[in-house]
Amino acid sequence: NNLSEDIKEYQDQIDQINPKLKKLQDKVDDQDAVRKNIEKNIEVLELMREREKVNREVEMLQQECEELDIDSIKQEHAKAVSNIRQYESEKTRREGMEDSYKSRRRDLERKLKTSEYKDIDERHRVKMIETETSDLAVSDLDLYYSALDKALLRYHGIKIQEINKIIKELWTLTYRGEDIANIRLTSDQESNSRSTRSYNYRVVMTKGTTELDMRGRCSAGQRVLASIVIRLALAETFCLNCGVMALDEPTTNLDFANKRGLAIALAQIIAHRAAQDNFQLVIITHDEEFVSMMKNELSTHTGFDMPERYFQVSREEGNDGSYYSKIHSIDWDDL
8 A cells, every 4th residue: 555655646746747847848949949040040140241242242343344345345355256266276287287297207207217317327427527627627728828828918019029129220221211210010909809819910100200100101112121121020030940031022112222221231131140050041133233232231241151153044045936944153253
């Protein structure tokens, strides 16, 4: 009985507690609903803030759109589209070129394997060495040519001075006139090109203090005498080892005084060159008076042997009626 009573008592207590538990459960359920409501409110607030931000951005974009020049944008767009098309066309062209180059490269690689291009690197190296060596040789030759050219110019100047010195001496000795004090050779360079350099030689005469070209300003006798004097000067300067000197009709157009001056000059040359073993002067002339002058002038010099004879050429008729040239040897003393 006591147990039943206890059970009943506990059951009564449980019955009393259950309403309280129900109230507490309801209260907990109400708190969950409040929490969810608060979370939703928070979410709504965040969405509202996000909407406001988006609205501001939209307003800014709308303002920027209002400020933009639509026509200009369209033109830029059209230009961009055109550039894109050009770039695409260029890309296509470059791709085609690339394919062509690849094909050419394959052909060249196959060609390099042929016998024509075998050891091409070594052969190229050898040719490069030859080229460099040739360039060095050309450079050395240029230096040599420059030095030689300068030496020739100096030699030319020295020889012109020597020739003019002898010309002056011979002219003073032979010319008996008083109008031309001296003659000399001058040279003008016609081209600055090394390969085509040449000189234009002129004979100038001195009258008083003035130098004039002799061409067209002198008599026939003066021209002949100047020609002989220049030839003698050239022979004296350049033909020291050449013993033969020939003059053909040297007295043409010369008067008596100038003929005698020429005879004096030739006599001095003979006396000066007498020590040369192979020296021989050949004079061809119709002027017997000049031959007599030569004999007289040579007799005034010593230190050499006088000529033994001279030769006279005549034209004589033969037995067959034809004419022949005949050479007569005549003793020098019989002149």
